[in-house]
Amino acid sequence: xxxxxxxxxxxxxxxxxxxxxxxxxxxxxxxxxxxxxxxxxxxxxxxxxxxxxxxxxxxxxxxxxxxxxxxxxxxxxxxxxxxxxxxxxxxxxxxxxxxxxxxxxxxxxxxxxxxxxxxxxxxxxx
Numbered sequence: 193x194x195x196x197x198x199x200x201x202x203x204x205x206x207x208x209x210x211x212x213x214x215x216x217x218x219x220x221x222x223x224x225x226x227x228x229x230x231x232x233x234x235x236x237x238x239x240x241x242x243x244x245x246x247x248x249x250x251x252x253x254x255x256x257x258x259x260x261x262x263x264x265x266x267x268x269x270x271x272x273x274x275x276x277x278x279x280x281x282x283x284x285x286x287x288x289x290x291x292x293x294x295x296x297x298x299x300x301x302x303x304x305x306x307x308x309x310x311x312x313x314x315x316x317x318x
Contacts, residue, residue, distance in 0.1 A: 194218050194290050194307040201286060203310030204278055204294065208316070212273040214288030214309055221269040224307075225291055227300055228262060228273045229283035230314075234265040242300045243271065251299040256282075277286070278316045 195217040212228070232235040241262035242251045246247050250262050259278075261293050262272040271288055288307035296304055 194220070194226060196223065196288050196290060196307055196309035198240045198286065198288050198309040198312040201314045203315045203317065205318050206278060206280060206316055208278050209276045210314060212275070212279065212286055212288075214271045214273075216271070218267045218269070219279065221290075222266040223292060225296060225300070226262075226264060226271040227291065228271075228287045229287045230288060231287070231311075232284045237302055239299050239301065240286070242298075249317065253299065255286070258302065262314075265298070275314070278314075283314060283316050285313050287311045296301060 196214050198214045198238060200212040210237045222245055227242040228240045230240050240253050240256055241260060243262045243264050258259045259276050261274040288309045290307040291305040293304045
């Protein structure tokens with residue numbers, strides 16, 4: 193069992209930055225690849241970024257590439273999402289997730305994750 197707790201959301205002006213954190217419980221954090229998703233009312237939850245178990249490989253959705261960076265610190269059981277140049281369309285609830293599907297490649301889908309955090313609201317508005 194893995195418990196995930198996100199933090200760092202809030203209100204930011206367009207062009208601003210936020211860093212989200214996701215703290216994981218348990219001793220097996222490094223055995224999971226980690227992802228960040230986001231969801232707005234009435235829309236499907238969409239993947240934003242994924243990072244491999246070691247942190248050596250990252251994947252990004254086209255809509256955020258170049259503006260968002262995913263990273264992890266396995267010693268701290270934490271994954272991060274640094275978001276820069278934020279736009280109003282980035283407004284959403286952001287979720288972190290943990291998965292262990294063998295042989296996964298690419299960005300991943302919602303179904304490839306076992307555990308989810310409760311989400312943190314990010315609002316980009318002037």
